[in-house]
Amino acid sequence: MKVGERVEKDEPLFEVNTDKVDMDVPSPATGVVSAILVAEGATVRVGEKLAVISEPGSQATREPGVQETRLSPVVRKLLAEHGLDAAAIQGTGAGGRITRDDVLAHLAQRGAPQRKVVPFSRIRKVTAERMALSWRTIPHVLQAVEVDFLPVEEVRLAAAEAWKAKEGFNLTLLPFVAHAVCAAIREFPNVNASVEGDGLVLHGAVHLGVAVDLGTEGLLVPVVKDAGNLGVADLARRMRGLAEKARDKRLSADEVSGATYTISNSGKFGTLLTAPIIDPPQVAILSLDAVTKRPAVVGDALAVRPIGVLAQSFDHRAFDGAYSASFLRRVKEILEGRDWARDL
Structure with a gap:
């Protein structure tokens, strides 16, 4: 699910994980995803708002996702130029933010055999x-x-x-x-x-x-x-x-x-x-x-x-x-x- 995507009622929007089971959450209505309020992998309370779906054709303000707001224009440009996924880069800036130097360091290491850390699934x-x-x-x-x-x-x-x-x-x-x-x-x-x-x-x-x-x-x-x-x-x-x-x-x-x-x-x-x-x-x-x-x-x-x-x-x-x-x-x-x- 991404901001700006059109979704149909009952279409799976995202997956919610508990300590017992994984389940898809269906869209409650037909419309356009106008905001994503929590980051992927975040822990949320029951009843907390996760996203906003606007009616088709509405003028709801498009809000960028959490990951998108953490990237500077320079970093976004570098990622786009080299076809990089921000999720693959470890940020060293404030609050884990990805900096220009992080992207350049990642590019310098590409092609060399690297130790890969694969996070556990839930x-x-x-x-x-x-x-x-x-x-x-x-x-x-x-x-x-x-x-x-x-x-x-x-x-x-x-x-x-x-x-x-x-x-x-x-x-x-x-x-x-x-x-x-x-x-x-x-x-x-x-x-x-x-x-x-x-x-x-x-x-x-x-x-x-x-x-x-x-x-x-x-x-x-x-x-x-x-x-x-x-x-x-x-x-x-x-x-x-x-x-x-x-x-x-x-x-x-x-x-x-x-x-x-x-x-x-x-x-x-x-x-x-x-x-x-x-x-x-x-x-x-x-x-x-x-x-x-x-x-x-x-x-x-x-x-x-x-x-x-x-x-x-x-x-x-x-x-x-x-x-x-x-x-x-x-x-x-x-x-x-x-x-x-x-x-x-």
Whole structure:
């Protein structure tokens, strides 16, 4: 959005970031942007004016943006002559203002290999803060089990074509793992809990956080509410819908809050084992890594099976290794022993 641009009603004007979600703010009316009142990246209070939209044809005074007012005519001319972006130049003048010498120094350095500082995106910054806090305050323990995914894969592959034709997306292993996790939590409720003071809060429902990779921006963790009451097909649909909204930055605050247990899927990257970091106040997080064909002992014979690793990081304050291991063993038993055909 720039001063002088025409906008239509409901057209996205700019993006607002909170500590939970990013969202586009639509234009409340059709008109021309006559003023931008805050700088990009600034922190503002709820209800504060951000911009002015004038009616088409009005004589509203055009006010330059904040960045534009901080540039002298000489600096503007230099930037225009050399095709430079002011945002790429560190100002040394009063209040960070860009001076003529700043531009000339920048030009002198062009072409030479330079160390580049890439500022964290808002999502990356929040992720970094939360993960650092988790690592400092939670005694993490990692346990992992190998799972023979043959029973799941036979059903998934048999249903793949019809599923894709009906639903419009591929059926993956993730909803099967999520279903097994929710089933095992019924027998091991301490896994679905939060640390509060000197106690453990056991949650009656499983609100399943599913990590969604946003590339260099970081990740978001939308939440499948009441996941324990959903079948494999519904879990797949919910996860797909939330992942699409996360990548399109359309998640609501409610859709990224309230998780009681989280699953992270690194399998598509071919990883063998991942040690995920717990998202407090949760007490555990599970990673699904790549499922690949490997030789396995079945009975007294060798066979080629689709084998993958499930790794759980847990908060040692909440429960001990034996409890975590028993939970993982139960998830493994469900994945390897359930008749999955009835779930589709």
